[in-house]
Amino acid sequence: MIEELMRRAATEDDDAIEELSAIADADPRRLTPHLSLLLDLDVLYPAKLYRAADADVVRRIIEQVDSGRTPDRLNHLLMVLAHSAHPSAESALRRWTTQPPPGSDKLYVDALSYAHEGGWAVGSDGRRRNLCGDTAYRWVMRATAPGGDRPSCPWCASPLWVAADLDTADADIAAALAHTGWSGRLVIETCQFCACYTTLYSHVTPTGDVTWWAGNSRPSYLPDAPEPEDPTTLSPVLGPALTSPYQVSAWNQGGSTLGGRPEWIQDAEHADCPGCGELMDYVGLIAGADLDEYGEGAYYLHLHQPCGFAAVNYQQS
Ligand SMILES: [Zn+2]
Numbered sequence: 001m002i003e004e005l006m007r008r009a010a011t012e013d014d015d016a017i018e019e020l021s022a023i024a025d026a027d028p029r030r031l032t033p034h035l036s037l038l039l040d041l042d043v044l045y046p047a048k049l050y051r052a053a054d055a056d057v058v059r060r061i062i063e064q065v066d067s068g069r070t071p072d073r074l075n076h077l078l079m080v081l082a083h084s085a086h087p088s089a090e091s092a093l094r095r096w097t098t099q100p101p102p103g104s105d106k107l108y109v110d111a112l113s114y115a116h117e118g119g120w121a122v123g124s125d126g127r128r129r130n131l132c133g134d135t136a137y138r139w140v141m142r143a144t145a146p147g148g149d150r151p152s153c154p155w156c157a158s159p160l161w162v163a164a165d166l167d168t169a170d171a172d173i174a175a176a177l178a179h180t181g182w183s184g185r186l187v188i189e190t191c192q193f194c195a196c197y198t199t200l201y202s203h204v205t206p207t208g209d210v211t212w213w214a215g216n217s218r219p220s221y222l223p224d225a226p227e228p229e230d231p232t233t234l235s236p237v238l239g240p241a242l243t244s245p246y247q248v249s250a251w252n253q254g255g256s257t258l259g260g261r262p263e264w265i266q267d268a269e270h271a272d273c274p275g276c277g278e279l280m281d282y283v284g285l286i287a288g289a290d291l292d293e294y295g296e297g298a299y300y301l302h303l304h305q306p307c308g309f310a311a312v313n314y315q316q317s
C-alpha cells in the first residue's frame with residue numbers, strides 16, 4: 001500500500017502525497033523500509049517524509065549532493081537531510097558549511113542552517129541541540145474571563161493576549177516542556193496584532209510573571225497610530241496527549257499543540273534569544289483557525305529558560 005502511494009506521489013498525485021504525509025506525522029517509521037524507493041522515484045517533497053530515513057538512504061542522499069549530479073535539487077536534498085536529523089546528515093551539513101557543495105550559490109542560507117527545518121541546531125559551542133520536544137498535547141481553546149486590568153501593547157495600545165498559561169506542577173505540562181528546562185509557572189503574553197509583524201519578546205519568571213521586553217523593536221512598516229483592538233478572549237488549555245510529536249497543523253482547526261514539533265507555514269523560524277543569541281526552544285503552536293472561524297496563519301511560542309525570555313512569532317501563507 002505504501003509503495004503504491006509512493007508511485008502515485010511520483011506522478012504528483014496530491015491525495016497520495018497527503019496520505020504519505022499523514023503516515024509521516026502519525027508514525028514516520030512505517031515509511032522507513034520504503035524510502036529507498038521514494039528516493040529512486042525522485043520524490044523529495046515534502047521533506048518530512050524522510051523523517052525516519054535510515055543510514056543507507058541518508059548515505060545515498062549525501063552521495064547525490066557530493067556528486068553534483070542534481071545541483072538544482074540541492075535545496076530539497078538538504079531539507080530531507082535536516083528532517084532525517086541523522087548523525088551522518090549532521091556531519092555532512094557541518095562539512096558543507098565550510099565546503100559548500102555544487103549548487104550552493106543558489107541557496108539563501110548555509111547548509112547547517114537547514115537543521116532548523118528539522119527542529120535542531122548546532123549552538124555556538126559547536127554542539128548539537130534539539131530545539132523541540134518529543135511529547136505533545138493537543139491545545140484546546142477556552143474563553144477566559146475578560147481581563148479587567150490587562151497590560152496593553154506599547155505599540156498599538158491593544159490589550160495584551162495570554163497565549164499560554166502553563167505550570168509544570170502538572171506532570172503532562174512538565175513532560176511537554178521537559179526539553180526547555182523550565183520549572184514552575186510560565187505565562188506567555190503577547191500582542192496578538194503586533195506579533196503578526198515581528199517576533200515579540202517578553203521576560204518570564206517561574207512565578208508566572210511576564211513583562212514586555214523593552215528591547216522589542218517596532219518595525220517601521222507597522223501601521224501608524226492604529227485604533228486599539230480587542231484581542232481574542234481564547235487561550236489554550238491542555239487537551240489529550242498525542243501519539244506522535246508531529247500531529248500538528250498550522251492550517252487546520254484542531255491543529256494547535258503544546259510541545260512536539262512545529263509545522264511551519266514558511267521557512268523554519270526558531271526565534272533567536274535576545275539574552276544570549278542562541279536559538280530558543282520551541283514551546284507550541286496556536287493555529288489561527290482555532291482562534292477564529294476565518295482565522296489564518298499560526299502563532300509560534302518559544303522559550304529560553306536560561307535567560308528567562310519567551311517569544312511569539314507568526315507566519316501565514
Ligand atoms: Zn500591539
Ligand SMILES: [Zn+2]
Pocket residue numbers: 273274275276277278304306307309
Ligand atoms: Zn538565551
